[in-house]
Every structure is written in C-alpha cells, then in structure tokens.
Amino acid sequence: MAIDVIGLTAERAAALLRGRACTAEELAQAYLDRIAAVDGEIHSYLHVDPERTLAAAREQDAAGVDGLAGVPIAYKDLLSTRGVPTTAGSRILKGFVPIEDADVVRWGNEAGLVSLGKTNLDEFAMGSSTEHSAYGPTRNPWDPTRVPGGSSGGSAAVVAAGCAPWALGTDTGGSIRQPAAFCGLVGLMPTYGSVSRFGVVAFACSLEQVGPMTLTVRDAALLQQVIARDTDRDATCTGPRAPIEVPEPGRLDGITFGVPRVELEAGVEEGVRARFDESLAIAESLGARLVDVDLPYARHGLAAYYVIAPAEASANLSRFDGVRYGLRVDAPDVRAMYEATRDAGFGAEVKRRIMIGTYALSAGYHDAYYVQAQRVRTLIRRDFDAAFGDVDAILLPTAPSVAFPIGARLDDPLAMYANDIFTLPVNLAGIPALSVPNGLSEGLPTGLQIIGPAHSENLLLRLGAAFEAEHAFDPVPPGLRSAA
Numbered sequence: 001m002a003i004d005v006i007g008l009t010a011e012r013a014a015a016l017l018r019g020r021a022c023t024a025e026e027l028a029q030a031y032l033d034r035i036a037a038v039d040g041e042i043h044s045y046l047h048v049d050p051e052r053t054l055a056a057a058r059e060q061d062a063a064g065v066d067g068l069a070g071v072p073i074a075y076k077d078l079l080s081t082r083g084v085p086t087t088a089g090s091r092i093l094k095g096f097v098p099i100e101d102a103d104v105v106r107w108g109n110e111a112g113l114v115s116l117g118k119t120n121l122d123e124f125a126m127g128s129s130t131e132h133s134a135y136g137p138t139r140n141p142w143d144p145t146r147v148p149g150g151s152s153g154g155s156a157a158v159v160a161a162g163c164a165p166w167a168l169g170t171d172t173g174g175s176i177r178q179p180a181a182f183c184g185l186v187g188l189m190p191t192y193g194s195v196s197r198f199g200v201v202a203f204a205c206s207l208e209q210v211g212p213m214t215l216t217v218r219d220a221a222l223l224q225q226v227i228a229r230d231t232d233r234d235a236t237c238t239g240p241r242a243p244i245e246v247p248e249p250g251r252l253d254g255i256t257f258g259v260p261r262v263e264l265e266a267g268v269e270e271g272v273r274a275r276f277d278e279s280l281a282i283a284e285s286l287g288a289r290l291v292d293v294d295l296p297y298a299r300h301g302l303a304a305y306y307v308i309a310p311a312e313a314s315a316n317l318s319r320f321d322g323v324r325y326g327l328r329v330d331a332p333d334v335r336a337m338y339e340a341t342r343d344a345g346f347g348a349e350v351k352r353r354i355m356i357g358t359y360a361l362s363a364g365y366h367d368a369y370y371v372q373a374q375r376v377r378t379l380i381r382r383d384f385d386a387a388f389g390d391v392d393a394i395l396l397p398t399a400p401s402v403a404f405p406i407g408a409r410l411d412d413p414l415a416m417y418a419n420d421i422f423t424l425p426v427n428l429a430g431i432p433a434l435s436v437p438n439g440l441s442e443g444l445p446t447g448l449q450i451i452g453p454a455h456s457e458n459l460l461l462r463l464g465a466a467f468e469a470e471h472a473f474d475p476v477p478p479g480l481r482s483a484a
Ligand code: GLN
Pocket: 125, 126, 127, 128, 150, 151, 170, 171, 172, 173, 174, 175, 176, 309, 420
C-alpha cells in the first residue's frame, strides 16, 4: 500500500503495523523516500543509512510486530549510537563512531523502534537556532527562510516535514521545547534525573535531559514510556516516580494555573502574547482557575544559566583533545597538537562558551561568578517551590517570538540567548515542562509552556492533552498539506 507519512503519528503508525496494513519495512521505506524527496532542502538529517534502517525494519517484521515495534524514529546527533557516526554537530567529532548506544537509544531498540538516522543540532547543543551546526543550518518546514529553533532543530524539522513520526531531542535550557514550539510540535522536557544521560554527549550535566518531540501529546507520553527508566549507568537517574500514562483530553475543573504576569512584560511579540491570552481563556472555559504568581528570581535565570552552563561545558569539553576522540591536527609537540586540534575542531560559539566558563571558574573569579550563579539557581528553585504551594502548574509562552529568519541573530549572541528566557529557569530548577502548539502568529507556530513540580509528567501530559483538543491544531505545515 502507498503510505502517506505526512502528519502520521507514531500511535497511528503502530496501529497500521499491528493491523497488518503495512510492514515495518514498507513504513521505513516510505520515510526514506520522503527524506530523499525533501531533506535536500530542509537539511534536518546529518546521517541516514537506508540499508541499515531497512535491515532493522525487516528484523522487526520477522520478529512479529507488537506494541511500538517497527515504528521509525530519529535521534538527535548528540545521542551515541553504536556503529553509527555521532558528531554532536561538531567538526571535532567528524568520523567518530561510538562503541555503545546511549541508554535511551538502547531502550528505543529494545522497544523495536527503527532508527531513520541522526538529526542536525547546534554544535554540542549550544544554541537556539541550529545555525551553530558545523554541518550547516536546518530550515524550518513552515518557512524555509526561517530557523527551526534549537538546539534540537533537526529533530523538530524531521517530524514537522514528515521525515520521521517522532524524534528524541535534549534540553539544557530550552532545546526541546523551543524548537517544538517553532515547528508546531509537542516537546517534553522531563524532570531532571528521570531519563538516563548515559551516552549523551555532555554539554551541561546538571541541566540537561533527553525528551520526546512529537506530533501529539499522546505520542509524547508513549515515547516517554520508552525512555524514562532507571539505569545503573547514570548515577543521577532514578527513572520516573510513577509509570507514565497516555492521557485522554478532558476538563480542567479543580486545576489552578499560575501566570507569572511580570515575566510576560519582557519583550513578548504581540502575536505570541495574543495566542497566550487565548489559551488562558481556554483554561478558564475548561474549568481551571488562574492566579498570578511571582517568580522574582526567575528573571535572573538567563544570567545564572550563562555562567553555570558554560562552566560545565568548559569542563566537559576538555576531553576533546585530539587524543581520545575524533579529529586530530598533527603538530610538533603535544601541547601544540591540543591547541591546533581544538582551534580547528570547535566553532565560534563553542569557543565563546569555553572561554566564558573557564573565566567563571578561574581562581580569582570563581566566587564572584560561579558560586553567585549557583546561589541564584537555588533562589529560582525556591521561587518555583513556593509557587507550587499554591498552584498545580505554571503557564508561560514557550518562547517570546516565533521562528526568526535564518541569519537574523547570528551576529548577536545576546539576542540569541534571550530567546530562552522562559525555558532556562525550568532547567535551573530541575523540574519538567511541556510545550504544546498554541496556534499561529504571522502564519508561524507558537508554543504554550506548561511547567509543573518535579515528577508531574502525568499531570503535564493530561493538561497538554486538554489544550491540544481545544486548539485542534494541524501540525502539518500548509506547504506540505497540498503535497499530501
Ligand atoms: N539555547 C540554550 C543554549 O544555547 C539552550 C540550549 C539547550 O537547551 N541545549 O545554551
């Protein structure tokens, strides 16, 4: 049968497979055809290996397809994949082939998911637009002149373009939620410590988690069921506190949402603000109560994040020295080899972060910057703790703007950093947040961010499903609908 993969959810794909409407091999082939047709323009994949994908699909067919087995998936190229190149979007890891799978990939394989390939990202996940990839930018399927967001922009673009039913991304300061919002998708940033970071190329270990990027809230729940597990290979991971449930949309009676009105004054685009206000009205119409909350320290999240994340990055990236992984530039002595390798291997944004982080951790400035930022982090966490004494969840736009034009913020790092103003505080607090499509502004998707206390994933998914049902948003970009 001819399979139309545009807008096909993973849940529906599983139903097709289980109903014998197609084989896993036919489904994988349909996605590979779609990738061949459009990814030249979108550039969302860094690595596709059709033979390997088809072989994995045939294995699932032979085993007898059950559950999610045979459903394709795409992985952000920050996740290690055994025997498959893993670049982290960096020149320094060009040609690096891991000897082990990341835990989340291993569990994907165990569930029978079939990998379509590795997706583009900002180098080492540092960025908000996927323009910092050493392999060139990804384009937004809603408007190819615009960025898909970042750093998981490739994972967002593959799903929006019908080049995978779902994908995994990582979120250190917004990198799942913001690209999901820019591309009209659902993105879940799980509670810190509920998903294994084993095999995730490290950027800032105390902030990042792997999470789903999907067409629907139900798909996000299904993928979270696969990846949220205890592991003995990441000492910070305990798995979820309760099994993840696949939600049904419903009313919101008894739910109290906190709305941080002051934060919203901070340069939110008019259209984004209008869509957000409409969602507040939807919440009330479904029976929820809205109250103002004050997060006085959250507005310092940007400053604290851009000390803590670069500090951790400067330590994590010291392992790329031309000896252990990837690129080596030969030089007369070992010190010159380190320098030449790192100079040629890292892009400008990564070098900027290494310098900021090294400076913030240096003996003379450690207390003034790093320790101070950690204190602010604690205060932000307490802000959220206090708020969750009164409310079930907090609502904010995911990003203050819609997807911006490619190149628009490339020369202004602070403008690029400012895009994460609503997402960064959540990572600093270690709590989960879900971004769901929130209607269009200027013809481009906006996102509604629902933030909850630690281990409130089931609540967030239930709330997200309620908004999703009211919005009845079509996640297929208009330009692709006619092609369908
Ligand atoms: N945009 C933020 C940064 O550049 C967050 C990136 C991320 O979440 N990986 O650090």
